[in-house]
Amino acid sequence: MDLKKIVNKGINDLSPYEPGKPIEDLERELGIKNAVKLASNENPVGPSPRVLQSIENILKNTHRYPDGNATKLKEVIGRKFSVKPNQVTIGNGSNDIIEFIARSFLGTDDSAIYSEHAFAVYPLVVKAVGAEGIEVPAKNFSHDLDAMLDSIKSNTKIIFIANPNNPTGSFIGRAEILKFLDKVPEDIIVLLDQAYFDYSSFEDSDVDFDILNNYPNLVMSRSFSKAYGLAGFRIGYSVSSEDIANYLNRVRQPFNANSLALFAAEQAIEDEEFMNKCLQLNLEQKKVLYKGLESLGFHCLPSKGNFISFDCKEDSTGLFNRLLSQGVIVRTLGVYKMPNFLRVSVGLPEENLIFLEKLQLTMS
Numbered sequence: 001m002d003l004k005k006i007v008n009k010g011i012n013d014l015s016p017y018e019p020g021k022p023i024e025d026l027e028r029e030l031g032i033k034n035a036v037k038l039a040s041n042e043n044p045v046g047p048s049p050r051v052l053q054s055i056e057n058i059l060k061n062t063h064r065y066p067d068g069n070a071t072k073l074k075e076v077i078g079r080k081f082s083v084k085p086n087q088v089t090i091g092n093g094s095n096d097i098i099e100f101i102a103r104s105f106l107g108t109d110d111s112a113i114y115s116e117h118a119f120a121v122y123p124l125v126v127k128a129v130g131a132e133g134i135e136v137p138a139k140n141f142s143h144d145l146d147a148m149l150d151s152i153k154s155n156t157k158i159i160f161i162a163n164p165n166n167p168t169g170s171f172i173g174r175a176e177i178l179k180f181l182d183k184v185p186e187d188i189i190v191l192l193d194q195a196y197f198d199y200s201s202f203e204d205s206d207v208d209f210d211i212l213n214n215y216p217n218l219v220m221s222r223s224f225s226k227a228y229g230l231a232g233f234r235i236g237y238s239v240s241s242e243d244i245a246n247y248l249n250r251v252r253q254p255f256n257a258n259s260l261a262l263f264a265a266e267q268a269i270e271d272e273e274f275m276n277k278c279l280q281l282n283l284e285q286k287k288v289l290y291k292g293l294e295s296l297g298f299h300c301l302p303s304k305g306n307f308i309s310f311d312c313k314e315d316s317t318g319l320f321n322r323l324l325s326q327g328v329i330v331r332t333l334g335v336y337k338m339p340n341f342l343r344v345s346v347g348l349p350e351e352n353l354i355f356l357e358k359l360q361l362t363m364s
């Protein structure tokens with residue numbers, strides 16, 4: 001049997017998403033116990049203590065299905081951001097949302113637009129449904145919004161924008177986003193992926209959910225995996241018009257978000273004090289990393305997220321492997337067509353120091 005002949009159109013050309021190397025794997029391989037993982041843009045501090053304090057109460061009810069409508073979490077999000085609970089769609093991570101959008105709006109005769117060097121999940125979901133992906137060249141490692149508008153075809157259904165973008169860290173401010181949205185035809189869905197919103201809005205003026213009133217074709221997604229420190233729970237959401245949310249909910253698997261994740265998100269979103277501490281720490285430590293990397297001669301891309309991509313001026317695989325052998329996990333960016341770059345996530349102060357120290361060591 002030739003699987004190639006029976007697999008769905010589009011799937012043959014895909015490769016599985018490559019996650020950052022798990023810390024346990026490296027520790028086993030090297031026989032060490034203190035590996036440092038700065039590879040997946042997680043919050044290095046951990047989940048909010050509010051989550052940890054009370055999650056045991058939920059554990060004893062895990063023989064029951066979760067609330068399939070996520071009523072409580074949608075209410076909490078609605079109250080927090082002044083949107084209607086019916087505008088909220090809950091995902092098993094915000095990656096789930098990205099897939100709902102592709103499955104709801106893209107068919108095999110359609111196309112979707114994303115930027116070069118943009119988040120790897122966009123081409124993945126587009127190709128998985130057999131649609132055409134239009135990759136628009138980046139400008140200075142940032143989305144070229146005008147070129148993206150120019151590449152709209154008659155069969156274009158979705159435009160993906162990651163703001164800030166991962167892995168480049170590029171960020172487009174409020175005024176420019178609004179100007180772009182004004183020019184997008186109303187029958188094209190725009191996904192504004194704000195997985196790093198908490199970081200960007202801490203440093204700059206970003207767009208909030210209030211703009212949704214003016215753009216019925218806009219979906220804004222956010223994640224609990226990054227600043228909220230809940231990556232392992234897998235929980236994210238989008239806010240859109242109620243009509244779009246209604247469609248996204250049709251393709252959503254029942255019980256896609258588990259009880260522990262729903263509870264953790266409800267708690268984490270209320271812990272503003274913890275969030276502010278984490279955002280402050282990220283800002284300070286990002287400066288430490290910039291300074292250290294630049295003093296070692298690396299050119300760094302400006303980042304509004306919790307990570308920095310830097311240019312190694314040659315294929316970065318060698319440096320990546322030397323860091324690995326020193327117990328430090330960062331990320332290569334070959335799949336993003338940035339083979340000379342490495343991406344490092346902002347860690348705890350001691351982790352960042354170890355990273356810079358080992359980096360210097362591998363260079364001397």
Ligand SMILES: *Cc1c(COP(=O)(O)O)cnc(C)c1O
Binds near residue numbers: 041166193223234
């Ligand atoms: C990490 C990330 C996401 C989604 O992460 P989830 O864990 O699925 O919520 C989405 N978009 C970008 C740009 C990311 O970097």
